Amino acid sequence: MSHSVYGRLMSVDRNQVLRAAAALLTRKATATMDEVARAAGIGRATLHRHFAGRDALVRALEELGLQELERALDRAGIDAGPEDAAVRRLVAEVEPVAPLLSFLVTENQLFEGEQVNEGWARLDARVSALFRRGQENGVFRIDLTPAWLTEAFYGLVGSGAWAVQDGRVAAKDFQYMIVELLLGGARRSVEK
Amino acid sequence: MSHSVYGRLMSVDRNQVLRAAAALLTRKATATMDEVARAAGIGRATLHRHFAGRDALVRALEELGLQELERALDRAGIDAGPEDAAVRRLVAEVEPVAPLLSFLVTENQLFEGEQVNEGWARLDARVSALFRRGQENGVFRIDLTPAWLTEAFYGLVGSGAWAVQDGRVAAKDFQYMIVELLLGGARRSVEK
DNA sequence: ACCGAATGAGACATCGACGTCTCATTCAAT
DNA sequence: ATTGAATGAGACGTCGATGTCTCATTCGGT
Structure with a gap:
């Protein structure tokens, strides 16, 4: 018997395949199953053996991304200390997942409300709560809704990921x- | 003879079709040519008579979007007066085009450097110049590059468009x- | 060295969307 | 009323991607 991690026989590392898929789909969202397979260094048939179809693959990527994002939130210690510092830590922790996050957000827009993973709601709630707490503690302005700040956070992370990818930002x-x-805005400020 | 606007016989308003296409593709980027046709209230065959294919349609949308953006830039009077006020006017003028802009930006990411319309470079240059001027005049901070501010501008406009579309923002x-x-950031500021 | 699971390569059918074409119909101009 | 351009509906054929299947091969465990 050669049972491994999850009690199944596995020669290809499922997680590694997902990494490769994420790396490729992040750059070329319309990549073929065949291209994904090649990028992961495996055959198309094998890819299908592990992920029933493109949908299943995307769902798995969604699961992976959500897990990593949750872990990033955990590591950032969102619930403790000054909120602006917490945002700093959050961005730092999220950086490695930024491209994948960007891909998933774009992908989710296509679903058009079909069946969105509830994980997103939990994630939104946590990030949103951070901004709300910051408002209550007088750290963040109260005229920008937590929902918008959360949205803007996703947007800026996505924009940043693309800007880096295209070499427009180091x-x-x-x-x-x-x-x-996100915190200070573009305007030159007297403070700080 | 029933010559109209551009010297061609036209029963369907090309521009109106583009509007409908933009409205639909903005919400569902993967919409079918048939769906686009239905959304525009015309038959698929007629749609093909006006736009050789999906590519041509997207290119036409790109052209339309670029024109409207350029006009928005013009109307906003980017080159005059305080730069922060100019950004305000710019966002105001860009708002109607926001969904289309968002769609085109996403679409352009797929091209992966194939052949990007030079119009984008001109647009980037104009917006970027605004931020740079603001920096030189001490209105904007100098530690955020104009390129990034421009990128962030696109990103925030896109995020805003989606947030409104999904009802997360009024x-x-x-x-x-x-x-x-964009100007003031999330942090509570003593000034202002 | 052996055995079986897992893989890779390829063949195959299917499916959706595309692009083209035809033909009857509508509609505006004359 | 007549004419011709433009449209709508639909029928095709094509193409790319998908999903399934088979079979030879590889590779790890024994």
Whole structure:
């Protein structure tokens, strides 16, 4: 018997395949199943053996992304300390998942309300709660709704990921650019 | 002879078809040519008579979007007066085109550098120049590159459009939410 | 060295969307 | 009323991607 991680025989690392798929689909969202397979270094048939179809693959990616995002939220310690610092930590932790997040957000827009993974709601709730707490503690302005700040957070992370990908922004500046704009805005401020 | 606008016989208003297509594709980027035709109230055959194929349709939408964006830039009077006020006017003028802009930006990401309309470069240059001028005049912070501010501008406009579409943000708050976040950021400021 | 699971390569049928074409019909101009 | 352009509906054929299947091969465990 050669049982491994989940009690199943596995020569190809499911998680590694997902990584490769994420890396490719992040750059080319319309990539073929065949292209995904090649990118993962496996045959198309094998890819199908692990993921029933393109849908299943995307769902698995969604699951992976949500897990990593939740973990990023955990590591960032969203619920403790000054909220602006928490946002800093959040962006830092989210950076590695940024491209995947961007892909999934775009992909979700296509679903047009079919059946959205409830994980997104939980994620939104956590991020939104951070901004709300910051408002209650007088750290964030109250005229921008938590829902919008959450949305803007996703948007900026996505924009940042693409900007880095296209070389319009240096990878090392990713965190700084996003955090500074999200927290401080573009206008020159007397404080700080 | 029934010559009309551009010297051709036209029963269907080409521009109106483009509007309908934009409205639909904005919501459902993967819409079929048939769906687009139905949305425009015409037959699929007629749609093909006006736009050789899906590519041609998207290109036409790109052209339309670029024209409207350029006009929005013109109307906003980007080159005059305080730069922060100019950004306000810019967002206000861009709002009607926001969904289409969002669609085109996403669509362009798929092209993966094939042949991008040079119009985007011109647009980027104009917006970027606004931010740069603002920096030179001490209105905007200099630690955020104009390229990134431009990118963030697109991103926030897109996020805003989707947030409104999904009802997460009130349509009337669109401009305010974007402008305030882009200019002032989320952090509570002593000034203002 | 052996055995069986897992893989890779390819063949195959299917399906959806596309692009083209035909033909009857509508409609505006004359 | 007549004419011709333009449209709508539908029939095709085509193509790319998908999903399934088979079979030879590889590879790890024993």
